[in-house]
Amino acid sequence: MYIIPAVILLIVMGIALCRAFMGPTLYDRILAVNTFGTKTVLFIAVIDFLSGRQAFLDIAIVYALINFISVIGILRFFEYSSKTALAEED
């Protein structure tokens, strides 16, 4: 029962990575990495239930926290560097 969501989540993570590589602007890449992070949280939860004993949910919680903080950190970092140069680079 958990195989189908796990496989679909893997496909979605692959698609998010493709968007990260293809993304023209910087913010597409940050968006793709953020989506990849949240899907990892879901994947950990689904794999946890697949393996029977639920031991890894704490890791999923911590991963959701770290993912959010890293996105805000990256945005704050690029906010102060050269403003317009980054938006136009293709």
Next chain:
Amino acid sequence: MELLLDIVSWILLISGSFFTLTGALGLFRFPDFFTRTHAAGVTDTAGAGLILTGLMLQAGWGLVLAKLLLILLFSLLASTTACHAMAKAALKSGLKPQTVNDNSNSEEETSSKP
């Protein structure tokens, strides 16, 4: 009762992964950054919500249910705030959303980059 829980959680899991897949497809094919934030938002809220509620039904009462609730609550709060912060940062750094009139007169002059 057990069979009912299994069926309902199976339906929730499948619909959650369906929403995640369509959101990811949108993330892949949408033309502009701001439309892609919508697609990413769909996967974060609808997909995560349905999949986690499907898992919650399987977990039964206990610590696991509390952890899953925590994950669901926090991933809903975090992903929307992150999407908003990203859109604001992108807009402030000069990335223009692609509006309709950009398409019509984009042949003459180079309008905003996608």
